[in-house]
Amino acid sequence: MMKEFLKTKGFKITPQRELIFRSFFEMDKHVSVDELYDKVREKDRSIGYSTVWRNLKLICRVGLAQKVNMGDGITRYDRLTKVPHGHLFCLNCKRVVEFNVDQVVGILANTAVENKFSTRGFKVEVQGYCQLCQSESEKHADDEEIH
């Protein structure tokens, strides 16, 4: 499991690291450093922010998660899923719904090949307002990252 996996990769096991890893995988997807930090601190008030940050980076480095950036200034970390997926991102409440992108990725892969691009990943996002936030949609006519 986790410990062995890290050891084989040459990383040491520390109580902090264990707690951070465990907490990350217990949480919802799309976790920010701050969110994880808060969660971790519920269990151990002595863990530093840098340690959380560094271990989140490590989780990415060993291929268990990926950064995602929805366009609000906050970097979130998404557990790696076997099949790629897209995000419906609510511009108001920031909630995220994931959806299957098999068909879309097929098209994109072709496009990449046509452009002699060596593909490393896809980002497929729909930005808008979830059902609950629909009424608020007039605000923010501008400024959002819609593309």
Next chain:
Amino acid sequence: MMKEFLKTKGFKITPQRELIFRSFFEMDKHVSVDELYDKVREKDRSIGYSTVWRNLKLICRVGLAQKVNMGDGITRYDRLTKVPHGHLFCLNCKRVVEFNVDQVVGILANTAVENKFSTRGFKVEVQGYCQLCQSESEKHADDEEIH
């Protein structure tokens, strides 16, 4: 043209504003504040950074451009195109190739409807390495925002 357009929207015309707007539309797509600032300063060394930044925001507010965020920490501004487009983003040289996303957007629009989402925009990106940078692709196995 530009002046009339801004006036009807209730904004004032200033020499700085004119220069900034003009420069933006003369430049390549996907311009950062800094890049635009440099360009503007070639013509007028007295214009402040804040003015460039605010006017770039204004360009977005009046619907002539949109923020884009490729995953390196820099916000860029993309001229609004009549038809939406996707981006092939080279993780090495940061170059961007645009491509048509009609088909993809069709699919995504359906997905959004199925999820009762009120759509405001799409983001379709393929990250990888352009033909020129293909050899360097081993570096950066982690850390990038691939999703």
Next chain:
DNA sequence: ATTGAAATTGATAATCGTTTTCATTTAGAG
């Protein structure tokens, strides 16, 4: 043309998320 309110500017400072630094502690191989 003059006036005056409101918008704009430019310098600067504040903010915010991220990343680095560094002295100290700890893990784990030998």
Next chain:
DNA sequence: CTCTAAATGAAAACGATTATCAATTTCAAT
């Protein structure tokens, strides 16, 4: 147990973005 490299935590540095504010400028109304 010992030693070295890795990891930690506090703090500072960093870089991009955004806010503040006094001075200037635009432009609609006289």
